[in-house]
Amino acid sequence: MAKEKRALWPSEAAVSDVLGRLIEFWGFKRNMGRIWAVLFLSPEPLSAEDLRLSLKLSSGAVSMTLNELLRWGVVRKVWVQGERKDFFTAEVQLWRMISRVLNEREKTEIVAAIEAFEEALAEVSKLRHSPDPKTRERAELQYERIKQLLELAKLGKRLIDTLLATAKLDAEPLVRFLLRQQGPSSPSS
Known part of the structure; x- marks a missing residue:
């Protein structure tokens, strides 16, 4: 059963863009803020593919960014029953x-x-x-x-x-x- 494409709400797009600019201002990569924001606002864990489609990024950009976010401890991998791919959630304790x-x-x-x-x-x-x-x-x-x-x-x-x-x-x-x-x-x- 294929999972339907998850489109960003306007609020998610706005917050992800703002956090992307803010994170970039602090010397991090813009996509780190954008991906973290989408995960932070998501009610369920998302896969790299979900993030790629939602933010219109390349697979490589999503993969590298998720690895950096994991290294910083602001994103974590989670297991989703019945799924073989990795899913991610954001650290919610700011x-x-x-x-x-x-x-x-x-x-x-x-x-x-x-x-x-x-x-x-x-x-x-x-x-x-x-x-x-x-x-x-x-x-x-x-x-x-x-x-x-x-x-x-x-x-x-x-x-x-x-x-x-x-x-x-x-x-x-x-x-x-x-x-x-x-x-x-x-x-x-």
Whole structure:
């Protein structure tokens, strides 16, 4: 018995397009957002063929995208009784999905930035005691500015760690950091 083609409702098409653009803005592939959205909005698991027909994508594009979504843990394979092909559903707990991406992608980048800033500080520190006044002046300026970048990166890591641990975000450290950046000449309210 052949399964009938599942056409997208206008709401599904609209949401899948919006999420595709949003996901692309965050550096992922547009089709990742589109396929996840269709699965998220579907009342039943869908096969790769269902997704291919619904979104008018190639089999290869659907296959590669599903593999990426599986790797990120935002889609999972499910068994459908009486069917031999694979079916898929979306992760519906949004916080679980977001926290995994934050932990694996953003936090990794911030940790790498912290390490790079620390190495840069060590290098520029060597030049802060140079006999040449211009070199000392340039090194001092760079030291202070790299220190600010390091402080911001560490703050970002603490905010992500806190957000991941508690699903809450305390913006006070960010506000304090931003207020320090304004300096003493800014009017206080």
